[in-house]
Amino acid sequence: MAGSHRNNSDQVKDLMQFDHASENSNKENNKDEKENNSKESTSKASCPTCSASSSSSSRPSGNGDVKGRPGERNEPGQSQKQDGASSSSSSLSSSSSCCELRDLKRLRQHHSKMGPLTYSSTHIVLIDVPIFNRERKVVAQTGRDIWNSNLVKMPDSSHSLMTAKGGFFQQSSLVPRWKVITYHLAPLAKKTSLDVEDVAEAIIKYNQKYKDKWTFDALSTFVKVVPKTENYYPKLFPKIADLALKLQHILRKVVPLLQGGQTASITLSQLQIACLLANAFFCTFPHRNTSTPKSEYHNYPTINFSSLFWSWSDRKKEKLRAIMHYFKVVTDEKTKPKGGLVTFERRCLSDTDIPDWRRCEEMMPKLYVSSKGDIETEGTGMLQVDFASSWIGGGVLGSGLVQEEILFLINPELIVSRLFTEKLGDRECLIITGSQQYSSYSGYGDSFEWTGPHEETLQRDDWSRLQRQILAIDAQHYKHRKEQFKMINVTRELNKAYCGFQSIGPNEPDIATGKWGCGAFNGDPHLKAVIQLMAAAKANRGVAFFTFGDEDLEQGLKQIHHLLVKEKTTVGKLYGLLKDFCAVQKCSGGSPTDLFEFIRNTLGHSRSQL
Numbered sequence: 001m002a003g004s005h006r007n008n009s010d011q012v013k014d015l016m017q018f019d020h021a022s023e024n025s026n027k028e029n030n031k032d033e034k035e036n037n038s039k040e041s042t043s044k045a046s047c048p049t050c051s052a053s054s055s056s057s058s059r060p061s062g063n064g065d066v067k068g069r070p071g072e073r074n075e076p077g078q079s080q081k082q083d084g085a086s087s088s089s090s091s092l093s094s095s096s097s098c099c100e101l102r103d104l105k106r107l108r109q110h111h112s113k114m115g116p117l118t119y120s121s122t123h124i125v126l127i128d129v130p131i132f133n134r135e136r137k138v139v140a141q142t143g144r145d146i147w148n149s150n151l152v153k154m155p156d157s158s159h160s161l162m163t164a165k166g167g168f169f170q171q172s173s174l175v176p177r178w179k180v181i182t183y184h185l186a187p188l189a190k191k192t193s194l195d196v197e198d199v200a201e202a203i204i205k206y207n208q209k210y211k212d213k214w215t216f217d218a219l220s221t222f223v224k225v226v227p228k229t230e231n232y233y234p235k236l237f238p239k240i241a242d243l244a245l246k247l248q249h250i251l252r253k254v255v256p257l258l259q260g261g262q263t264a265s266i267t268l269s270q271l272q273i274a275c276l277l278a279n280a281f282f283c284t285f286p287h288r289n290t291s292t293p294k295s296e297y298h299n300y301p302t303i304n305f306s307s308l309f310w311s312w313s314d315r316k317k318e319k320l321r322a323i324m325h326y327f328k329v330v331t332d333e334k335t336k337p338k339g340g341l342v343t344f345e346r347r348c349l350s351d352t353d354i355p356d357w358r359r360c361e362e363m364m365p366k367l368y369v370s371s372k373g374d375i376e377t378e379g380t381g382m383l384q385v386d387f388a389s390s391w392i393g394g395g396v397l398g399s400g401l402v403q404e405e406i407l408f409l410i411n412p413e414l415i416v417s418r419l420f421t422e423k424l425g426d427r428e429c430l431i432i433t434g435s436q437q438y439s440s441y442s443g444y445g446d447s448f449e450w451t452g453p454h455e456e457t458l459q460r461d462d463w464s465r466l467q468r469q470i471l472a473i474d475a476q477h478y479k480h481r482k483e484q485f486k487m488i489n490v491t492r493e494l495n496k497a498y499c500g501f502q503s504i505g506p507n508e509p510d511i512a513t514g515k516w517g518c519g520a521f522n523g524d525p526h527l528k529a530v531i532q533l534m535a536a537a538k539a540n541r542g543v544a545f546f547t548f549g550d551e552d553l554e555q556g557l558k559q560i561h562h563l564l565v566k567e568k569t570t571v572g573k574l575y576g577l578l579k580d581f582c583a584v585q586k587c588s589g590g591s592p593t594d595l596f597e598f599i600r601n602t603l604g605h606s607r608s609q610l
Helices: 009-015 129-135 177-190 196-205 217-225 233-245 270-281 314-330 403-410 412-420 487-501 525-538 551-566 571-587 595-608
Strands: 123-125 161-166 171-176 264-269 341-348 367-370 383-388 428-433 439-442 449-453 469-474 511-514 543-546
Touching (some): 171 177, 177 196, 196 217, 196 233, 217 233, 217 314, 233 270, 233 314, 264 270, 270 314, 270 341, 270 412, 314 403, 314 412, 314 449, 341 412, 383 403, 383 487, 403 412, 412 428, 428 487, 469 487, 487 525, 487 571, 511 525, 525 543, 525 551, 551 595, 571 595
Parallel strands (some): 123 264, 367 543, 383 469, 383 511, 511 543
Antiparallel strands (some): 161 171, 341 428, 428 469, 439 449
């Protein structure tokens, strides 16, 4: 099954740039599609309102909760291991050890030379690497038609079969599913305009099992209610169908799965991503329509768009506006991305990589904290934290509309990660480098609104990737808030954050984050802020922390950071303070203790004993 985490040597060779592996074929199973969304079932988080920007007008505090957009980057900062935070701007008052936003490191075009694009057994590249390095052209890499549990089972594979009736007696027989898909989509692609009924009828033809289960009321209502000045959708549907049918030409190599427990990455072109998402729109991916525990992809998010098309709501309206704008851009010869690449990296923290938090000697990192601004704007060029669900993308194809879903809607290329990313484990994260922002927005949750196109201005790195790096880390979801004040849970969050924050190479950008897991997931803002500071200190990276309108948290975090810097508090000592704090919480009954106050009192008492 797809959860298998072993690649034999033949499979590894087949996934490398030049294929030598023998084919493996597995039997096809039918199932019902799932919306694996641990976020959607949670209560919606409240969010303070801030002044609008071109991309975001509300500053959420949702599942983890914010987003951000990238900018330009200054000189790499000094080492933060000892006194990094104390090198703050002299313009700040003496009561603060925080730095200015401009003091934090960002990605920039020439901050480090990456060298030529390379592939390996753990980095699968779906374009022809020699041609790219020599001519800067994006050409699909050829590969074998393989069908096994370590790979995405592609719609155009000869191993993907379905039952069809034909002949004079309408006898049932197995036929290639792609043949049926092509038969029904090709006529649509040749038309100049399509009704939603045309789209729905074609999708059901090769998803017969869901004829009486899937509805298209959301898509149908959407096309009816959108103002005529914006309603280009009937003319767009044929273009999406045409893009989907180009799969065999645009993507000629099998897509590997980013399986749990394995550090690995995939690099593919923006055009390949667009083609895959066009197929998701027309629900062509086999074996991806089920949520039953024994189904092959039960541990993966949904990818076919069927759930986006049913259950009309105002949320679905705004989601579809963003998604359709993406397809409008990528199907237009004048505006579609040309030559850009995107890398998806699953990173796993091994037993030997886990810090002994009790003995960490690092001091507090550089910190910029503000109640104004957001991750996606002021955090431009930094490692931008996606407050993720363990099912990557959360409820983006359903009704969810907190930080992660919004991020995926304005950067739709992120959605393709749901095709191949297994559910994240406690010591795993996903890092996406090079995705493009296509849309601007305002609001959050029920107030979310697509506000128009976003003009991308970021430069590209040596691998033609836009200089945007997004880190998906999932916080724990606490049904009862007191559960988080157990050291086993504190340590879990430390390891999760460190998995994403750790530096792999020199001159890594600093981190743009905020109230991770503090909305629907019931995280304590003070505890989550301290945890992220500790993980960043261990990773030797500075932090830009956006509180999304929470001025009390802004002031409190500034004060506690100043105290920790002044007292030369190490990560290890702070870990000990958290252990003491959790013990106090356990004994406090129903009245929770404030973490910042506890740290102030404890450090103040220690001083008085000297």
